[in-house]
Amino acid sequence: MSRIYDGWERLVGVVLKREEDRQLALCESFSSSSSSADATSRFSFSFNSVVRDFRNDCRNSGERLDPADLSSQETLFFRDVMAIEYGELQKATKNFHPDMLLGEGAFAFVYKGWIHEHHLTATKPGCGITVAIKKMNLEGHQGSKELLDKIHYLSQLRHPNLIKLVGYSFSAKNRILVYEYMCKGSLDNHLFRRGHNSLNWATRVKVAIGSARAIAFLHDLEIPVIHRDIKSSNILLDGDFNTKLSGFGLAKDGPTGDRTHVSTQVMGTYGYAAPEYIATGRLTTRCDVYGFGAVLLELISGRRIIDSERPAGEHNLIDWAKPYLNGKKRLPRIVDSRLEGNYPPKQAYEVAKITLQCLSVEPRLRPKMSEVVGVLEKL
Numbered sequence: 001m002s003r004i005y006d007g008w009e010r011l012v013g014v015v016l017k018r019e020e021d022r023q024l025a026l027c028e029s030f031s032s033s034s035s036s037a038d039a040t041s042r043f044s045f046s047f048n049s050v051v052r053d054f055r056n057d058c059r060n061s062g063e064r065l066d067p068a069d070l071s072s073q074e075t076l077f078f079r080d081v082m083a084i085e086y087g088e089l090q091k092a093t094k095n096f097h098p099d100m101l102l103g104e105g106a107f108a109f110v111y112k113g114w115i116h117e118h119h120l121t122a123t124k125p126g127c128g129i130t131v132a133i134k135k136m137n138l139e140g141h142q143g144s145k146e147l148l149d150k151i152h153y154l155s156q157l158r159h160p161n162l163i164k165l166v167g168y169s170f171s172a173k174n175r176i177l178v179y180e181y182m183c184k185g186s187l188d189n190h191l192f193r194r195g196h197n198s199l200n201w202a203t204r205v206k207v208a209i210g211s212a213r214a215i216a217f218l219h220d221l222e223i224p225v226i227h228r229d230i231k232s233s234n235i236l237l238d239g240d241f242n243t244k245l246s247g248f249g250l251a252k253d254g255p256t257g258d259r260t261h262v263s264t265q266v267m268g269t270y271g272y273a274a275p276e277y278i279a280t281g282r283l284t285t286r287c288d289v290y291g292f293g294a295v296l297l298e299l300i301s302g303r304r305i306i307d308s309e310r311p312a313g314e315h316n317l318i319d320w321a322k323p324y325l326n327g328k329k330r331l332p333r334i335v336d337s338r339l340e341g342n343y344p345p346k347q348a349y350e351v352a353k354i355t356l357q358c359l360s361v362e363p364r365l366r367p368k369m370s371e372v373v374g375v376l377e378k379l
Contacts, residue, residue: 080158084120084167086174089113089133091122096135108136112181120167130181131166138175157225161214163236163246182244184237187295191232192304198336201343203241204299205351209376210243211235215292216369219285224254226262226283230291231272231305232298254285271305271316276363286363292372293358297321300351302336318359325356347379 092113093100102110111133114123158164169176187207190196199207211230218225227248234247250267261282268277274290277283294305297317303310305317314320324330328349332341335348354375360366367375 081165082120082167084115084169084176084178086169086171086176088115088120088122089169089176089178092131093133102132108134110134113178115166115178129166130183132179132181134177134179136175136177138173159214159217161210161217161243161245163244180244182236183239184241186233187235187237187243187299188231188233190237191298191302198302198338199241199299201339201348205347205376205379206241207235207237207243208296208299208351209373211245211295212292212369212373212376214243214245215288216373218251219254219288219369223256224285226252226254226285227288227291228252228283229268229272230288230295231269232295235295252283254283260284271318274363275361284363285369286366289358289366289369289372290360290363292369293355293366294318296351296355296358297325300336300348300355301334302338322356322359325352350375350379 090096092115093111096109096111100111100113102112104110113131113133114125114128115121115131116123116128163182164180165177166180167178169178184190190199215227215230218227227245228250229247231247234245236244236246238244252262252264255262261284263281264283266273266278266281268291272291272294274287277287294317298305301317301321303317303321306315307317308315310320321334324334328345331349331352332345335343354367354372357365357367358372
């Protein structure tokens, strides 16, 4: 569960410069206008107070912090992301009791808690809103300046199909990020883990549409964001199987202007990473399209993209399944048997066709994510 919420706090490298400038201008206009008090109330707090409190904590603890690092951003607001007192998070998690632990990773523990929807104070279990509280290991985490930048940036990325950062608690001794809680866990769990009921066809299509919308939103920004780790374990589900995309730890700014790609160190998850990216390190939005095609194939087949326990020749799902995607009569051979035939054949074939296009070895032949959304929404 910890890895579900990994990455949002590591998204500082994906900065939309023009959007940042626009938000700064807006914040400056708030401070100089007669409505500045209303703006301060609406956004709850200023970057200035966060910086001041953190500097005091650092001074008391002996942690080094260069004041120049933060001075240029002290007029910014974090939209819709509020500071939460550490004591309230202690109460919300019963002092971070093991019974409240959702999961752990190399650099963080994730706890379940309940807080008041508006005041963001601790409430009794079952009251208020449920949240996932990620308490980070200071030794393994990035510096204070980077985390503050990330919180500011995440406050700008809002979409119904992106995981929401609710708040944070930030001091020299504690770095905590609070996310909305996704009670159904990840798509990976529902497709591949024992103990989960199989998703029906309509739900699978719903998940596909929500995921595609999230990726299209990122790609259609003025400076596109390339997620770089599209996979079923980064697709989260709420109680109604609405989709939220998470796992932004590898995200990068996409190419702009005359640039055709971004050159990066190859990172991602084997099986979902586009072949041209693995071979060259050249990153484009079409790499995300390939990863989404892999997820679509998992939704169709109910199989993992890589599974060494399968018979010889079937370990790599893409290699094995591709020949069956372009024929109506052959497609049932790879459709998840747990559906027991309860799916509309014509609709399944349309999904198979767009899946095959997304998985094209030639990047230019892959559709844009906005085009994928259009196809799926017409089903």
